[in-house]
Amino acid sequence: MSLLVTGSIGIDTVKTPYGVSKDCLGGSAVYFSMAASLFSPVRFIGVVGSDCPFDLAEVFAGKNVDLTGLEVRPQSKTFRWAGTYSDDLDDRTTDYVELNVLAEAPPKVPDQFKNSKFVFLANTAPALQHELLEQVDKPVFVAADTMNCWIEDHLADLEALLKKIDCLTINEDEARMLADDQNLTRAAQKMLRMGPGLVVIKKGASGSMMCNADGDTFILPAYPATDVKDPTGAGDCFAGGFMGYLAKNARTDFETLKTAVAYGTVVSSFSIADFSLSGLTLTKRNSVDKRLRTLRNITRF
Ligand code: AMP
Numbered sequence: 001m002s003l004l005v006t007g008s009i010g011i012d013t014v015k016t017p018y019g020v021s022k023d024c025l026g027g028s029a030v031y032f033s034m035a036a037s038l039f040s041p042v043r044f045i046g047v048v049g050s051d052c053p054f055d056l057a058e059v060f061a062g063k064n065v066d067l068t069g070l071e072v073r074p075q076s077k078t079f080r081w082a083g084t085y086s087d088d089l090d091d092r093t094t095d096y097v098e099l100n101v102l103a104e105a106p107p108k109v110p111d112q113f114k115n116s117k118f119v120f121l122a123n124t125a126p127a128l129q130h131e132l133l134e135q136v137d138k139p140v141f142v143a144a145d146t147m148n149c150w151i152e153d154h155l156a157d158l159e160a161l162l163k164k165i166d167c168l169t170i171n172e173d174e175a176r177m178l179a180d181d182q183n184l185t186r187a188a189q190k191m192l193r194m195g196p197g198l199v200v201i202k203k204g205a206s207g208s209m210m211c212n213a214d215g216d217t218f219i220l221p222a223y224p225a226t227d228v229k230d231p232t233g234a235g236d237c238f239a240g241g242f243m244g245y246l247a248k249n250a251r252t253d254f255e256t257l258k259t260a261v262a263y264g265t266v267v268s269s270f271s272i273a274d275f276s277l278s279g280l281t282l283t284k285r286n287s288v289d290k291r292l293r294t295l296r297n298i299t300r301f
Contacts, residue, residue, distance in 0.1 A: 003247035005032050006045040006132045007122025013082035018229040024276035025054045028122035031233030034280045035240025035267045037063045040247040045069030047107040049076035071107040109135035118247040123147050126157035141252050143167035151178050162195035169200045169239050202235050218258045223269035230275045234268040241267030266291040
């Protein structure tokens with residue numbers, strides 16, 4: 001089934017103990033699309049300014065990502081973000097965020113994308129996520145991601161969005177912040193009461209936890225990756241693997257959702273091996289499936 005994504009396209013500067021990547025390609029929708037296209041065609045919606053140095057058509061060449069929804073605004077500037085990671089790569093501080101085009105009106109959903117059935121609202125301003133979603137006719141499964149700055153400064157918009165979506169993907173610190181609860185299991189229950197029937201909490205190197213409103217829970221460790229240079233975009237790649245697998249199979253029962261979490265886990269393990277999109281660009285589906293089999297073997301008992 002068709003899969004639509006909207007989110008950020010970023011000019012990122014990333015510092016990790018393994019090096020610095022200045023003004024490289026990033027953004028939640030970009031990472032998501034690279035990951036999801038391993039499973040399913042992706043319909044991409046995003047906006048950049050005239051200063052954007054990247055040719056997304058080249059980036060996604062041969063990848064089954066439809067860029068009809070990419071808008072270039074001549075008078076605007078592209079979103080920029082910079083972050084620095086701790087020595088163990090577990091913590092990240094944001095050095096700066098320049099919202100630029102993300103603070104403007106959302107891009108339009110092209111007519112041929114309006115019938116999309118699976119929708120992922122990757123991290124961007126919740127008001128933009130909301131407006132984008134309203135332009136889609138009858139989606140069957142809508143998931144959204146968010147982050148600390150939106151929880152802190154745009155909570156009312158985010159709360160309104162949560163009532164309209166089926167699934168929230170969120171990292172553990174942001175889950176604690178949104179639910180105002182340090183206990184992750186309780187935080188998941190509180191977020192379920194805010195609207196979505198499904199919550200997936202990403203815990204970085206500690207794996208992930210998925211809970212639904214019927215009381216089902218699934219917990220999976222991260223893939224034991226030995227090659228880790230830059231965790232930026234891992235959450236978006238997780239979501240890409242997760243949604244790509246669901247859209248491909250056109251199912252959202254709990255067993256399918258569990259496999260989708262496992263694919264999300266494995267895809268993000270490729271992304272973190274190198275800076276920007278380099279870890280994932282050359283990854284092929286058969287390498288993903290091989291890691292999935294390994295993950296299955298080491299978690300079965
Ligand atoms: P992740 O590591 O999964 O949190 O994703 C990092 C990516 O999200 C980077 O490539 C950034 O360009 C992008 N990003 C960072 N902050 C924001 C924000 N406030 N809104 C949208 N995208 C963001």
